[in-house]
Amino acid sequence: MKKKTLVNKIHKIYVILLFLFFYAPVAVMVVFSFNTSKANVVWQGFTTKWYSKLMGDSELWKIFGTTILIAVLTTVFATLIGTMGAIGYKKSKSRFAKLITNSVYFPIVIPEIVLAVAMFMIFNTAGISLGVPIIVIGNTTICLPYVYITVKSRLVGMDPSIEEASLDLGADRVYTLFHVTIPQIMPGIISGAFMAFSLSLDELIVTSFLAxxxxxxxxxxxxxxxxxxxxxxxxxxxxxxxxxxxLGVAAYLIFDAVKTHQDAKAKHKLVDL
Known part of the structure; x- marks a missing residue:
């Protein structure tokens, strides 16, 4: 009993230290962003002048707009392609489907610097001008696997009898896709979209090469x-x-909570019937 208690205490201490390791630097960064001193060593007082300075920087607002534009476009393309790819993989009976789906994981396992250099060489050799559209293509390549994985995992856990019931009741495959399949996997799609947005928002290596x-x-x-x-x-x-x-994570959590609540209410209504 004492041994089990000791193990539990060690586990709790380990978890606390792990959280401190990951989040303490972020907390320090946030706190010192309100420091009156330009030095990040000694706290001298509270101020918001650094934020005021940033808010009054027109160049920074332009950069912020460009970053959000790239992140939004990347999210849209990665979500559409990743979702269609996951659905296509589930429906496909081709023996090459496994090979194709494994190739989707390459951007995860290949170092970003290698991908960045490769994409730069391809576009440069083809004579294609670099800029926002090319950055979106590069970021979509990186974010696509994460959307694909989240949507695919949702599809795997989906009860196939739901789609079969829709088809048996006379609905065609297109109607079943948009009114049965996609609503069922929507939490996975939303999760993948937020992940793609977050990854694109802080992407540096590929963006630097393609800008x-x-x-x-x-x-x-x-x-x-x-x-x-x-x-x-x-x-x-x-x-x-x-x-x-x-804010993005909070929006997703709120959406997920509302969706879970609505699903629970719908199940209760079905049980009552």
Whole structure:
């Protein structure tokens, strides 16, 4: 009994230390973004002037708009392609389906620097101008596997009898897809979309290789500022990026909670009938 209690205590301490390792630096970054001193060593007082300075920077707003545009477009394309790919894999009976689905995982296992150089060489050799559209293609390539995996896992857990019942009742395959299959896997689609948005939002390596001289994203801006040393402006900027990501996660959690509640109510109604 004592041995089990000791193991539980060690496990709790390990979890706490793990959380501190991951989140303590983020907490320090957020706190020092409100520091009056430009030094990140000593706390001298509370201020919001660094945020005011960033908000008044027209160039930064342009960079922020570019970053959000790239993230949104990447999310749309990665979600559409990843969802269609996962559904196609489930429906396909081809012996090459397994080979094709394994190739989707390549962007996850291949180092990003390798992907970035390869894509740069392809577009450069083809004479295609770099910029936002090419960055979206590159980011979509990276984010696609994550959408595919989340949607595919949702499809695997889906009861096939639901689709069969729809077809038996006279619905065609298109109607069944949009009114039965997609609503069932929507939580997986939303999860993949938020993951794609988050990954695209902080993508640096591929974006740096595929950006032209007039295109800058927030991660690229932070990296260029870091070369001059860590400052409260950097802390404030990264805190804003962090806040955007947190808002995205919060939106998903709210959506998931509402969806779960609606599904539970629907099941209760069916039971009552």
């Amino acid at each position: 032209d001289a007039g295109t800058t994203t927030l991660p690229m801006k932070v990296y260029s500022m870091m070369k001059k040393g860590v400052s409260p402006e950097i802390n404030a900027l990264t805190t804003i990026i962090f806040a955007v990501s947190i």
